[in-house]
Amino acid sequence: MNVGAGQGDKARRSCFEGCIISAITAAILIAIVVPLSPYLTILFTHEQDVLDIANKSLHIYTYSVVGFGICMVEQGAFIGLGRTGIPLIMSILRIWLLRYVFILATEHVLGFYSVFWGNLFSNYMTAIITTILIMRIKWVSTISHNYIKNDNSIKEPAIRKYQQTHSS
DSSP states (O other): OTTTTTOHHHHHHHHHHHHHHHHHHHHHHHHHHHHHHHHHHTTTOOOHHHHHHHHHHHHHHHHTHHHHHHHHHHHHHHHHTTOTHHHHHHHHIIIIIIHHHHHHHHHHHHTTHHHHHHHHHHHHHHHHHHHHHHHHSOOSOHHHHHHOSSTTTTHHHHHHHHHHHHOO
């Protein structure tokens, strides 16, 4: 809404405040889940070897939510700016490229834990990349540049197309 109202600076500030709130929320979640993980995992199994793996994996995975949250806030900002290609590329990068390459590169050392460390790595790397991109982008909607011509800007292209196809 701020971008559409020509308040790019306010939108930018809101994005960064959203990132801070997301990081604080994630830190609170980490502070709750990590100490409680033995009590949470036992709800699903009582096999000690599975519990040992699950607890360690949950600790690794839980720390990745900070990067994930920041990345999601910034992707929402890109979508609001009408730049939907960037979140698409960042999602592919986060889920497939960075994570997969990390797993392949570290599996021989970390074993199956490379999957959880890969998640942590890809979330933080994507958060860093999206933060760099969001800091360098102009906070002007690409949508408004395509349609704002007059008060009926959204209706105008549809009306013209209808008139062109239905004129005698």
